[in-house]
Amino acid sequence: MxxxxxxxxxxxxxxxxxxxxxxxxxxxxxxxxxxxxxxxxxxxxxxxxxxxxxxxxxxxxxxxxxxxxxxxxxxxxxxxxxxxxxxxxxxxxxxxxxxxxxKIDAILDSLIQENPKNHTLQKYKGDYYYDIFILFGRDWITSQQEVLRRMYTAYSIADKQGVNDYLSLYALGYFHHLNSESQTAIEYFHRSLNLDSNHAPTHYNLAYIYTELDSQEVALKHAWSAYKKYKYIHYKNDAGQMTGSILGKTGRHEEAISVLLDCDRLIPNTYHTYYYLLNSFLHLNKTQEALITAENMFSLDWKSHTIHTDIIESFIKTNHLNELVVFYQTKLTKEKYDMEFRGHIQLHMAQAYSLVNDKIQTIKYINDARESFLVCYDNNHPVFRVLDKMSK
Structure with a gap:
């Protein structure tokens, strides 16, 4: 005793x-x-x-x-x-x-072996690999795919035993999202929000999935939430761009412009902000604002084929060909001697006219572009193959 x-x-x-x-x-x-x-x-x-x-x-x-x-x-x-x-x-x-x-992984494995019924240890193991995924990305000891697999396995074991939190459920949802398992991802994301409705990344990923599923109203709700809840300006800006994009798709262009102008104040001169702004300005026939936005896009990289294609298609789809022609003609008027610059502008004018099936103007500007480029490029420059293809 x-x-x-x-x-x-x-x-x-x-x-x-x-x-x-x-x-x-x-x-x-x-x-x-x-x-x-x-x-x-x-x-x-x-x-x-x-x-x-x-x-x-x-x-x-x-x-x-x-x-x-x-x-x-x-x-x-x-x-x-x-x-x-x-x-x-x-x-x-x-x-x-x-x-x-x-070595957290080895220590946790040892503790789990000694006490396999303590499922909280699996939760901590998931936390460890989630942290590695966020901090190191592809630059860790083993592959990112293996890190995600270990994270998923540990969190899943813990979750099946009722051990979870908003972050582990978010991570499980994110894993399924990466693997294109949208419905399963949605279930985990909603479970995560039930534990913490203020977690901005969960809202952001739900908005992304619902956009892919063409459920724009639901996507918009979550995009708005992500935009309001993010503190870090780069993430807030991304969520704002998504919100503006969805508002534009649903025809709420005034609201889209308001959000996107906020994004431009957060991080000025970003391409996607300008792209979505241009779309909404054109739909509202705010041509002056649209031309200013197009100029901002142009100034980011006047040689970019992607930027010009987006500008051209935005104007054409909203029946603003005349304004687009004025936009490019003004540049040709201002720049008489830089033949490379003129050639690119003429090429894109040809591109615009080809979209409205105006063959006469298309051929005219293809020929003008060829003459300009011959001054500054060798005959074997790739741009001439582009012009030849456009001529057919």
């Missing part, structure tokens, strides 16, 4: 000591003393508490590292009040910093 009592007291004291240590770790993390938190955790690991200690170490590694070496070794820093972890990570990229080897 005394031996049993002694053993009980001993275990209880270890448990109390462990919980006390964890509260100290939590306090250090709250104060952003991440290096001290790591050292304290390392000093307190025993055979009895190693699972809890390693789980906390994994969380520390994934959230609070200063530098990661392929997510196999990690550096930590005790932050000063004015310091920012993201800034420290950027500066650490070019510095030699001592790291602590900590």
């Amino acid at each position: 005394n031996r049993f009592l002694f053993f009980f007291i001993f275990c209880h004291s270890l448990l109390f000591s462990s919980e006390n240590s964890f509260s100290q770790v939590d306090s250090l993390v709250e104060k952003k003393q991440f290096l001290n938190a790591w050292k304290l955790l390392s000093s307190k690991e025993t055979e009895l508490n190693k699972e809890d200690v390693n789980i906390r170490k994994i969380k520390l590694c994934l959230k609070y590292f200063t530098k990661s070496i392929s997510h196999q070794a990690f550096a930590f820093t005790n932050l000063k009040p004015e310091e920012n972890l993201i800034q420290l990570r950027k500066s650490a990229e070019t510095k030699l910093i001592s790291t602590f080897p900590f």
